[in-house]
Amino acid sequence: xxxxxxxxxxxxxxxxxxxxxxxxxxxxxxxxxxxxxxxxxxxxxxxxxxxxxxxxxxxxxxxxxxxxxxxxxxxxxxxxxxxxxxxxxxxxxxxxxxxxxxxxxxxxxxxxxxxxxxxxxxxxxxxxxxxxxxxxxxxxxxxxxxxxxxxxxxxxxxxxxxxxxxxxxxxxxxxxxxxxxxxxxxxxxx
Amino acid sequence: xxxxxxxxxxxxxxxxxxxxxxxxxxxxxxxxxxxxxxxxxxxxxxxxxxxxxxxxxxxxxxxxxxxxxxxxxxxxxxxxxxxxxxxxxxxxxxxxxxxxxxxxxxxxxxxxxxxxxxxxxxxxxxxxxxxxxxxxxxxxxxxxxxxxxxxxxxxxxxxxxxxxxxxxxxxxxxxxxxxxxxxxxxxxxxxxxxxxxxxxxxxxxxxxxxxxxxxxxxxxxxxxxxxxxxxxxxxxxxxxxxxxxxxxxxxxxxxxxxxxxxxxxxxxxxxxxxxxxxxxxxxxxxxxxxxxxxxxxxxxxxxxxxxxxxxxxxxxxxxxxxxxxxxxxxxxxxxxxxxxxxxxxxxxxxxxxxxxxxxxxxxxxxxxxxxxxxxxxxxxxxxxxxxxxxxxxxxxxxxxxxxxxxxxxxxxxxxxxxxxxxxxxxxxxxxxxxxxxxxxxxxxxxxxxxxxxxxxxxxxxxxxxxxxxxxxxxxxxxxxxxxxxxxxxxxxxxxxxxxxxxxxxxxxxxxxxxxxxxxxxxxxxxxxxxxxxxxxxxxxxxxxxxxxxxxxxxxxxxxxx
Ligand SMILES: Cc1ncc(C[n+]2csc(CCOP(=O)(O)OP(=O)(O)O)c2C)c(N)n1
Numbered sequence: 001x002x003x004x005x006x007x008x009x010x011x012x013x014x015x016x017x018x019x020x021x022x023x024x025x026x027x028x029x030x031x032x033x034x035x036x037x038x039x040x041x042x043x044x045x046x047x048x049x050x051x052x053x054x055x056x057x058x059x060x061x062x063x064x065x066x067x068x069x070x071x072x073x074x075x076x077x078x079x080x081x082x083x084x085x086x087x088x089x090x091x092x093x094x095x096x097x098x099x100x101x102x103x104x105x106x107x108x109x110x111x112x113x114x115x116x117x118x119x120x121x122x123x124x125x126x127x128x129x130x131x132x133x134x135x136x137x138x139x140x141x142x143x144x145x146x147x148x149x150x151x152x153x154x155x156x157x158x159x160x161x162x163x164x165x166x167x168x169x170x171x172x173x174x175x176x177x178x179x180x181x182x183x184x185x186x187x188x189x190x
Numbered sequence: 191x192x193x194x195x196x197x198x199x200x201x202x203x204x205x206x207x208x209x210x211x212x213x214x215x216x217x218x219x220x221x222x223x224x225x226x227x228x229x230x231x232x233x234x235x236x237x238x239x240x241x242x243x244x245x246x247x248x249x250x251x252x253x254x255x256x257x258x259x260x261x262x263x264x265x266x267x268x269x270x271x272x273x274x275x276x277x278x279x280x281x282x283x284x285x286x287x288x289x290x291x292x293x294x295x296x297x298x299x300x301x302x303x304x305x306x307x308x309x310x311x312x313x314x315x316x317x318x319x320x321x322x323x324x325x326x327x328x329x330x331x332x333x334x335x336x337x338x339x340x341x342x343x344x345x346x347x348x349x350x351x352x353x354x355x356x357x358x359x360x361x362x363x364x365x366x367x368x369x370x371x372x373x374x375x376x377x378x379x380x381x382x383x384x385x386x387x388x389x390x391x392x393x394x395x396x397x398x399x400x401x402x403x404x405x406x407x408x409x410x411x412x413x414x415x416x417x418x419x420x421x422x423x424x425x426x427x428x429x430x431x432x433x434x435x436x437x438x439x440x441x442x443x444x445x446x447x448x449x450x451x452x453x454x455x456x457x458x459x460x461x462x463x464x465x466x467x468x469x470x471x472x473x474x475x476x477x478x479x480x481x482x483x484x485x486x487x488x489x490x491x492x493x494x495x496x497x498x499x500x501x502x503x504x505x506x507x508x509x510x511x512x513x514x515x516x517x518x519x520x521x522x523x524x525x526x527x528x529x530x531x532x533x534x535x536x537x538x539x540x541x542x543x544x545x546x547x548x549x550x551x552x553x554x555x556x557x558x559x560x561x562x563x564x565x566x567x568x569x570x571x572x573x574x575x576x577x578x579x580x581x582x583x584x585x586x587x588x589x590x591x592x593x594x595x596x597x598x599x600x601x602x603x604x605x606x607x608x609x610x611x612x613x614x615x616x617x618x619x620x621x622x623x624x625x626x627x628x629x630x631x632x633x634x635x636x637x638x639x640x641x642x643x644x645x646x647x648x649x650x651x652x653x654x655x656x657x658x659x660x661x662x663x664x665x666x667x668x669x670x671x672x673x674x675x676x677x678x679x680x681x682x683x684x685x686x687x688x689x690x691x692x693x694x695x696x697x698x699x700x701x702x703x704x705x706x707x708x709x710x711x712x713x714x715x716x717x718x719x720x721x722x723x724x725x726x727x728x729x730x731x732x733x734x735x736x737x738x739x740x741x742x743x744x745x746x747x748x749x750x751x
Contacts, residue, residue: 071369
């Protein structure tokens, strides 16, 4: 089954390389990986979509924790979360087909963001399913080009995702040290 | 006070307790070597950077402290790579410091520029690139903390030349801020309770003790657990010494060349308690048939090792010693008389087959030479090895009573590890006897470090088991390739003359009755000594589990008539 994880990582040079290198090295099959800034300038957020069972996911999680720059990993697959993907789709469209496309696009609450003599660009934001359904309908017209950002995800309310790995500061009481903001959880070396 | 980046490096190294560093100079690291002269750190000039990494590793394994290796940029740094990978596979805490071209030249293929952080990314626990002097103190502090804590491992610091020269205010960072680095300590109580339940129900339990026992210093707790629950203990190669070989519950080494009774016990167990070991293919054999009737408890500090090779019933994630301290009081005392009786029978059968039971036939066997060494040193020496048959015989016949005595490359199996690692170990324990048991092939890979031993007056006794073959590969050819000895016959130099050229006293041993004399000669001489044992050329290590076979499907030593 498909799992969506997010990872909070320190915003330092080379961190994306470390994560990508880990996936290659351990032969993990990742469907999409999205990286972006967060509300904190020191922290970036990665959303990782992968195929696999619970054990596969826990192995990915555990390996991510081995990277010193990874602060937190959560699986939001079975949790109330908002997930979004953005796609730009360039569709072949003669002037007389534009209104048909405009109709479809408005049903999906997508938009046409560029019109050229032979093509239009459609922008859609939504869940994977929603984007797939629109693509299905546009395909007969002829899709010239497409680009997608990959999924991003956020928990609803104040909940947090599942953490399978009983490590990373769980310290035996089952509570994660991660409920405090990362900057506060500095430690002193022995 | 203002200091250069290079000076700040040494300020920090001294504060980390570094007394010795192993290295090799060059353009991009010159300011570091220059600043060193003003600090109380002894620098050991190696003959190759691989030697520096292995020495740092050997030092770390023998002392429990962090080993330090230095190299210049480009080829200096790439020469460290084998040593770093070796340390990574065996979770050995070393910090490698490499010079790098000035920051403004990075990416431009300047002279001796190599992407060292890129190359070492998968073979380090973590690595750093320092481009400014004001980063040095924080980075060095973090590097040592990461190298030695949690599951230890190598950390590399690539140090741009401009940052070595620049001056900045030196402030020693009292705190480390690593928000993403929190090694686990205690295992959750609920998991401990599940483990207790499995231990209660077990009738045929076996403890598997790995390197983690030594790394976390849990030898005493291991013994308490074993005795309280009357559970026999099998050890991995790197776990040898976790419990004394002479302990009544010791099963010795498990795995490919492990004791037959240890492997039989594992295959017939109904519970495995794995402590700080990672179910490497060399100890499990065929995973599909591995310990088929056993439930499994896995105590591990690195959660990524859990379920990696063997699916377990109860993972206990935490520091091994802490977990055992929590677990032991929760357990009652148990007896497993009939199980231990069964194992004693297997043990008896193995003893009868052992090469130790052979009458003297006038031939010189490596196993016998190693056993003689054990007797002559009261089983008390630090023993470094190369990789191959001699390594397995050292593990089998230099039966270890104490931890941190066997210094050997397990996970990587790096030939050439032995001599530099022995020198490193000697720096850790100049009061102890240090022996290198090496193969003629392995020895020749890093033989140049003989000069280092001489220059440093390292009191390392070198026993070369010369079978004129790459023996372990030859053994596989004998068993699995119809004795087609491709690329394994090995013409060595005259090792006595090699030693002589270095001013090192040496003896050649060709007969069994010369063995004890030669060892005594080495023990009486101060400084390095070379003993070349001309051993049987085509002897095999038994038992052997062929690669990928079931763990109890062992090739046994033919019984002598
Ligand atoms: C650097 C390296 N290259 C190749 C090997 C493969 N290998 C494993 S054991 C062995 C033979 C070792 O020969 P020697 O050191 O003479 O020891 P012996 O087996 O004869 O005791 C070889 C070539 C290795 N482990 N390491």
